[in-house]
Amino acid sequence: MQAVTPFHIAIPVHNLDECRTFYRDLLNCEEGRSSDHWVDFNLFGHQLVIHYKPKTEAESLHINPVDGKNVPVPHYGVVLPWNVFESLSQELKDKGVQFVIEPYVRFEGLTGEQATMFFLDPAGNALEFKAFKDMEQLFAK
Numbered sequence: 001m002q003a004v005t006p007f008h009i010a011i012p013v014h015n016l017d018e019c020r021t022f023y024r025d026l027l028n029c030e031e032g033r034s035s036d037h038w039v040d041f042n043l044f045g046h047q048l049v050i051h052y053k054p055k056t057e058a059e060s061l062h063i064n065p066v067d068g069k070n071v072p073v074p075h076y077g078v079v080l081p082w083n084v085f086e087s088l089s090q091e092l093k094d095k096g097v098q099f100v101i102e103p104y105v106r107f108e109g110l111t112g113e114q115a116t117m118f119f120l121d122p123a124g125n126a127l128e129f130k131a132f133k134d135m136e137q138l139f140a141k
Contacts, residue, residue, distance in 0.1 A: 006046045009076055010038075012053035013123035019050050022121050026095060044078045050123075061126070067106045072118060075126035079138065085115050085131035092119070100126065111140045 013019040016039065023029045023041050029048065032040035041048045063070035080088065089103035103117035116130040132138055 008047040008049070010049040010051055011076070011123075011125050013050045013121070013125070014053060014055035015122060016050065016052045018122040023048065023050065026092070026097070044080065046078065061124070069101050069106075071128075072100055072120075072126035075118065075128045077128035077130065079135075080129055080131045082115065082131045082133065085129060088129060089115075089117055092117070112137050 016037070020031070020034075020039050023039075023043070024031050027043070029041035029043050032042065032047075034040065036052075038049055038051045041050070062073045064073050065071070085103075092099075093103075097119050099117055099119045101116065101118040103115060105113065106116050107113050113133045114130050116128060118126060118128050120126055
């Protein structure tokens with residue numbers, strides 16, 4: 001596997017202050033540059049930018065079934081080392097995060113075995129954090 005370079009993702013949020021607190025205090029993301037309309041964060045070495053967008057009529061959360069669970073689409077997140085995933089999932093449980101999908105091991109004993117969890121930010125953006133038992137299986141078929 002080649003060395004991974006940081007990705008950049010920009011997402012809409014309807015309450016900049018509430019989401020700034022979520023990413024900074026709940027996920028412990030270091031805050032970078034900002035303005036009245038956007039904030040940069042270091043999300044596990046990747047650049048996440050939250051951009052203010054006025055709230056519109058709420059869309060229903062779309063789901064796709066995966067491993068017997070209803071996975072929210074779209075979603076984004078980070079693949080973490082197993083021990084970091086375990087620490088983060090426990091920290092989020094301790095902070096009272098409401099999970100869309102509680103942390104669990106998916107495809108146990110199969111190719112691509114992974115721990116995963118899903119939850120929403122205050123703007124309704126779905127996040128997935130995961131970890132592979134064997135990182136060499138990240139793209140395995």
